Amino acid sequence: MSFDSIDRVTVLGAGNMGHGITEVTAMGGYEVTMRDIEQDLVDDGYEQIAWSLEKLEEKDLLAESADTVLGRIDTTTDLKEAVADADLVIEAAPENLELKHDIFSDLEEFTTEDTLLATNTSSLPISDIAEVLDTPERVLGLHFFNPPVKMDLVEVIYGQETTDEVADAGYEWVESIDKTPIYVRKDVRGFVVNTIVGPFGGEPAFMVSEGEATIRGADATMAHERGYPMGPFELADLTGIDVGYHVRKEGGSPIPPITEEKVEAEELGQKTGKGFYDYANGDGADYQPEDAGDFDWLRVEARMVNRAAFLVGEGVAKPEEVDTGVQLGLGFPEGICRRADKIGLDTVLGKLETLHEETGADRFEPHSYLEDLVEEDKTGEDAGQGFYEYDTDDGALDSYHNINVDLADGVLALELDRPSRMNAISGDLLEEVDDLFSTVDTDDVRCVTIEGVGDRAFSAGADIGGFGGTEPTDMMDVTPAFETVNDFPRPVVAKIDGYCLGAGLELALACDLRLATERSSFGAPEIGLGLIPGGGGTQRLMRVLGETRAKELVFRGNHIDADRAEQWGLVNRAVAREEFDDVVGEFLDDLRTGPPIGLKVAKKVMNEGQDASLEAALAMESQGFGLLFTTEDMREGTAAFAEDREPEFDGK
Numbered sequence: 327m328s329f330d331s332i333d334r335v336t337v338l339g340a341g342n343m344g345h346g347i348t349e350v351t352a353m354g355g356y357e358v359t360m361r362d363i364e365q366d367l368v369d370d371g372y373e374q375i376a377w378s379l380e381k382l383e384e385k386d387l388l389a390e391s392a393d394t395v396l397g398r399i400d401t402t403t404d405l406k407e408a409v410a411d412a413d414l415v416i417e418a419a420p421e422n423l424e425l426k427h428d429i430f431s432d433l434e435e436f437t438t439e440d441t442l443l444a445t446n447t448s449s450l451p452i453s454d455i456a457e458v459l460d461t462p463e464r465v466l467g468l469h470f471f472n473p474p475v476k477m478d479l480v481e482v483i484y485g486q487e488t489t490d491e492v493a494d495a496g497y498e499w500v501e502s503i504d505k506t507p508i509y510v511r512k513d514v515r516g517f518v519v520n521t522i523v524g525p526f527g528g529e530p531a532f533m534v535s536e537g538e539a540t541i542r543g544a545d546a547t548m549a550h551e552r553g554y555p556m557g558p559f560e561l562a563d564l565t566g567i568d569v570g571y572h573v574r575k576e577g578g579s580p581i582p583p584i585t586e587e588k589v590e591a592e593e594l595g596q597k598t599g600k601g602f603y604d605y606a607n608g609d610g611a612d613y614q615p616e617d618a619g620d621f622d623w624l625r626v627e628a629r630m631v632n633r634a635a636f637l638v639g640e641g642v643a644k645p646e647e648v649d650t651g652v653q654l655g656l657g658f659p660e661g662i663c664r665r666a667d668k669i670g671l672d673t674v675l676g677k678l679e680t681l682h683e684e685t686g687a688d689r690f691e692p693h694s695y696l697e698d699l700v701e702e703d704k705t706g707e708d709a710g711q712g713f714y715e716y717d718t719d720d721g722a723l724d725s726y727h728n729i730n731v732d733l734a735d736g737v738l739a740l741e742l743d744r745p746s747r748m749n750a751i752s753g754d755l756l757e758e759v760d761d762l763f764s765t766v767d768t769d770d771v772r773c774v775t776i777e778g779v780g781d782r783a784f785s786a787g788a789d790i791g792g793f794g795g796t797e798p799t800d801m802m803d804v805t806p807a808f809e810t811v812n813d814f815p816r817p818v819v820a821k822i823d824g825y826c827l828g829a830g831l832e833l834a835l836a837c838d839l840r841l842a843t844e845r846s847s848f849g850a851p852e853i854g855l856g857l858i859p860g861g862g863g864t865q866r867l868m869r870v871l872g873e874t875r876a877k878e879l880v881f882r883g884n885h886i887d888a889d890r891a892e893q894w895g896l897v898n899r900a901v902a903r904e905e906f907d908d909v910v911g912e913f914l915d916d917l918r919t920g921p922p923i924g925l926k927v928a929k930k931v932m933n934e935g936q937d938a939s940l941e942a943a944l945a946m947e948s949q950g951f952g953l954l955f956t957t958e959d960m961r962e963g964t965a966a967f968a969e970d971r972e973p974e975f976d977g978k
């Protein structure tokens with residue numbers, strides 16, 4: 327049983343999750359059968375998929391036509407027929423253990439032992455579902471997030487009997503449909519993501535119940551100061567207060583009184599018109615940035631960190647997996663382990679110990695893994711080690727958290743890796759970019775590319791979520807990192823596919839060349855936030871576009887499309903998505919094989935010359951020209967010309 331043997335997939339269930347999983351499976355290139363118990367349900371699911379694929383096609387987000395993808399999907403109501411040839415079956419039926427037992431018993435009968443059996447449960451233990459099988463080792467959890475077409479994360483969960491071979495096959499299959507898997511190595515309640523989110527909603531509810539916080543104060547602080555996509559009470563209203571209530575009840579966790587009251591009053595959130603906020607007769611979640619401040623956020627984050635310590639300490643997940651999970655599954659601004667290392671694990675532990683002493687409540691009892699880290703002086707970033715190691719002196723390119731870096735064939739490829747935030751540029755991300763460009767060994771690099779992870783954005787600008795807690799002086803520090811890119815002695819190419827806005831545009835402007843897909847859009851929307859570009863944008867736009875066009879972009883704050891950007895000279899090329907890789911490849915071939923010293927001198931003279939008088943700039947050029955006459959590369963270039971062959975430059 328291996329990933330290589332997966333050709334045909336069957337999804338059981340045509341509801342929200344079932345049809346979503348079917349859609350992404352077909353988008354991933356697989357033949358897939360979607361089965362539900364009644365034809366109406368199957369037809370509804372199929373229509374939803376057709377509608378969604380059409381929308382994706384309109385937005386140019388599909389690699390093939392919607393019809394081609396739809397052509398890979400079969401439907402049926404017959405379970406035996408649905409799974410007969412399947413290599414992987416994903417069950418997405420309602421969360422009822424008895425029902426799932428019936429389904430898996432049938433699966434044992436109707437499939438061969440080589441078929442991988444997955445469940446998309448979000449709340450039932452995988453081992454409990456698998457217990458009805460004689461072959462429980464081939465059962466695993468594949469927990470997609472809602473809606474699967476938008477959410478990148480999939481938790482790959484081991485049941486007690488699941489073999490590594492089965493989990494690995496599931497993991498590789500998830501990668502093959504372009505989703506991001508994380509392993510959940512033990513079958514713990516809530517898996518990774520829901521284990522962490524529990525205290526995010528629960529602790530503020532206890533604090534409000536105890537009169538130690540207000541709903542608006544909690545929401546405003548968590549959203550505007552701590553950068554979460556929304557406040558905990560707003561989130562509870564969105565997902566349904568009863569949902570969190572039942573999860574706690576079933577898990578035997580204490581229920582905050584305010585949550586109990588809301589459920590008893592049937593004020594369950596947006597779906598009933600009233601929850602923690604009033605949606606029917608009020609303005610809904612109307613908290614404002616000014617409401618932030620008077621809320622003990624550390625109490626909430628300390629509890630989430632304690633849960634992360636449990637996951638890591640018990641071998642359920644690695645810190646990187648926990649962090650990927652909360653960023654992609656919950657839209658957290660950064661990983662909780664990473665955040666803990668920045669706060670200081672001693673501070674977190676101290677907070678938990680104090681609360682445990684004061685209240686005696688079990689939920690504050692520190693996990694031994696956290697205690698051990700602090701005991702060993704691994705208290706976080708300042709100490710050089712916490713959940714992560716921070717000793718990056720070895721120049722390791724894989725030591726970054728917000729960017730991915732790869733060096734192959736002389737091309738240093740950098741990805742901005744915050745897809746859940748449209749690759750918005752946080753202080754941490756910027757520091758990592760600065761560090762990379764300041765420390766990488768330029769001898770190994772012929773040229774650099776910068777792009778965004780995911781299919782939505784190069785970068786949608788500075789991370790607005792982080793603005794609340796940032797000092798003006800920190801914000802004034804943005805420009806130096808962009809200068810490091812601009813001054814890097816090798817050509818830097820921005821590969822833009824999607825939004826390129828604000829600080830994202832400024833980063834692209836700090837690059838030497840900009841290549842874009844036709845669907846990309848560009849803008850300096852800062853003025854709409856009461857700001858101006860602060861990463862060199864006002865000045866570089868003037869130089870690249872001239873005053874008339876630069877002022878239009880900065881003053882109006884609107885977006886321009888890629889065609890206009892090409893016409894204005896903001897990008898070197900705007901091409902169809904299908905041609906993008908080829909065009910980028912052609913540029914990189916020239917830069918990679920060009921003379922490194924020649925390119926370095928050209929970049930320096932052109933960058934510095936534009937701010938000097940013409941006389942001084944011409945002098946700089948002459949000096950550069952003369953200097954290049956002393957290089958071996960110059961001799962190789964002229965010899966190759968004479969011998970009618972391609973030159974091979976060594977950078978000497």
Ligand SMILES: C/C=C/C(=O)SCCNC(=O)CCNC(=O)[C@H](O)C(C)(C)COP(=O)(O)OP(=O)(O)OC[C@H]1O[C@@H](n2cnc3c(N)ncnc32)[C@H](O)[C@@H]1OP(=O)(O)O
Pocket residue numbers: 555657746747748750786787788789790791804825827828829830851852855858859860861
């Ligand atoms: C010195 C430099 C200063 C600056 O750069 S200031 C910032 C300038 N940039 C902006 O003002 C752009 C802000 N973003 C947008 O206007 C929109 O987004 C887009 C037009 C790019 C896309 O809109 P849509 O397709 O409706 O997506 P979505 O739901 O708004 O965004 C998806 C997720 O991405 C997060 N996000 C987008 N941009 C930023 C950002 N700049 N900072 C932080 N988060 C951002 C959202 O909040 C959301 O997240 P969730 O799914 O959790 O709600």
